[in-house]
Amino acid sequence: MNDEIPVVFVVDDEKAVRKSLARLIKSVGLNVQTFSSAREFLESDPSDSPSCLVLDVRMPGLSGLDLQNELDNVGYNIPIIFITGYGDIPMSVRTMKRGATDFLIKPVNEQDLLDAIHRAIEKDKQTRRERGEIRAIQQRVDSLTPREREVFSLVVTGMLNKQIAHDLGMSEKTVKVHRSRVMDKMQAGSLAELVKLALKVGIV
Amino acid sequence: MNDEIPVVFVVDDEKAVRKSLARLIKSVGLNVQTFSSAREFLESDPSDSPSCLVLDVRMPGLSGLDLQNELDNVGYNIPIIFITGYGDIPMSVRTMKRGATDFLIKPVNEQDLLDAIHRAIEKDKQTRRERGEIRAIQQRVDSLTPREREVFSLVVTGMLNKQIAHDLGMSEKTVKVHRSRVMDKMQAGSLAELVKLALKVGIV
DNA sequence: ACCTGTATTGCCCTAAGATCCAATTGAACC
DNA sequence: GGTTCAATTGGATCTTAGGGCAATACAGGT
Secondary structure: OOOOOOEEEEEOOOHHHHHHHHHHHHOOOOEEEEEOOHHHHHOOOOOOOOEEEEEEOOOOOOOHHHHHHHHHHOOOOOOEEEEEOOOOHHHHHHHHHOOOOEEEEOOOOHHHHHHHHHHHHHHHHHHHHHHHHHHHHHHHHHOOOHHHHHHHHHHOOOOOHHHHHHHHOOOHHHHHHHHHHHHHHOOOOOHHHHHHHHHHOOOO | OOOOOOEEEEEOOOHHHHHHHHHHHHOOOOEEEEEOOHHHHHOOOOOOOOEEEEEEOOOOOOOHHHHHHHHHHOOOOOOEEEEEOOOOHHHHHHHHHOOOOEEEEOOOOHHHHHHHHHHHHHHHHHHHHHHHHHHHHHHHHHOOOHHHHHHHHHHOOOOOHHHHHHHHOOOHHHHHHHHHHHHHHOOOOOHHHHHHHHHHOOOO
16 A cells, blocks of 8 residues: 555646646656546545645645644645745744645755655655554454453553452453453554554543 | 742844844843944854744855854754844745744834744753653663663573573573663663663664 | 353362562672 | 672562453343
8 A cells, every 4th residue: 555656636727837747757657637626636545655645735625724724623634735926924933833745836946846755755655554553453442342442541540450440340350351452452562563553543 | 949930042144133032022020131243243152042033044154054054053943033134034934944943024013023933942841751752761871781771682682692692691680680670760661661761872 | 952152160280470588699889 | 908899690479460261141133
C-alpha cells in the first residue's frame, strides 16, 4: 500500500494550468489526477497511496482555503501545496499555520514545485506509516472485552495485580486471567512492550 | 521558573518602533526587553522565563532571517513573531516553514500582535515544561553507571534477567542488582514507569 | 434447551523479580 | 597505603507473575 506509485492531486479551475501541471508532474514519474473544483475533489474517493494536493487558492465556488478547512474538519489530512497568482502575506501565513506544506506563487517555478511535491509525498508516506501502525494497535485494543480493557489500563500504569484486584473489586486470580488475555490479544511479549503499545494509542 | 512573568523580546532597528511596541506590550502586563540589532540580542543572556521574540525581518547587519537561522543553529528555539514592512510571500513561507509562529505586516494591528504574542508565550511555556521534564529524566540517566545503562536499555525492551545476563556475560544476580539500582536512580516505582521514562528520553 | 462468549474464582505449581546481608576485585583518587 | 566507587557474585527469603485445570454464573442468540 505504501509502495504504490504516489499520486498528486491537482485542483485548479483553469484548464490550461491543470494540463501544464499534469504534464510537469507526469514527467517525473508521478501519477496525477486533476480536478476543476474543490467540490469535485471532495466528492472523489480518498486515495490509498501516498499523495499530496496541489491547490489553487482562488477558485469560483469553494476556494482553496475553504477546501483546506473542509479537509481538516473531516480529518483527511493530506499535505497541501498552495499555488496562487494573487495571494498576500496574511493568506500565506494563515494557510501555513493551518498545516500547509508550501505556498508558491504563479508563475510557479517548476523545480520549486517538484521539490515541494516530493517533500509533501515523503511527509505523507511518513504519516501513513504512523497511522497504519496506530490503527493496527487500536484494532487489537478494540478486540478486548470491557473488563480486559480496564485491567489493561491499570496494568500499564504499573499497578500490581493485587492493587488492580482491589480497585476493580475482583480477586487477584481474575486479574491474572484478564491480564494474560490482554497480553495475548495485544500481541505483547512482555510488559515493556505492552506499555509501549499503550502509549502509542494514548492509553496512559 | 515557569510562573515568572513572561518576557517579550523586541528586536527592531528603528527606535520609534521599539518604543511603540514596548509600550503596547507593557500595557497588557508583560515584560519587555528591546534590542536594536540581532547581534545585540544574540549577545544577551538567554531568558529563564517564558518568552517570545518579536523580530523585524529587514535590518542592517544581521537580518531577522539570519537571526532565526542562528538561533536555530544554537538550539535556542524561542517562538518568533516576524513583523515586516517589505516582506513578500516566499519570505513569509520560508520563515513559517522554519518554525516561526507568526508573520505580521506593518503597520501591525495591535490586537493581532498581542494575540500572536500570547499564543507564542503559551507555546513557549509548553515547550519549557516538556524540556524541563526531559532534562530531569536525562539527568537521572546520566547518573547511571555504564553497566547500569546497559542493563537499563535491555530491561526496557522487555528482556528477562536471564537473557540480559547471557547477553552481557554476567550472572543473573548481577543483573538484578543493576536493575534494582536503575529503578532507584530513575525513581521508577514499576517497570511500566521505567519504560515510560525510557521512551521520553529516547532510550528505545 | 443448547452453545458461546464473558466474567469470575480456587488451588497448585513454576518462574521471575525484589530485598537484605555479605563478600571480592580492580581502578581511580588523595 | 587507604578510601571510594563500580562491578561482580552468592545465599536466603519473600513477593509477584504466569499457566494449567476446573468450576460457576450470566447474557444472548439459535
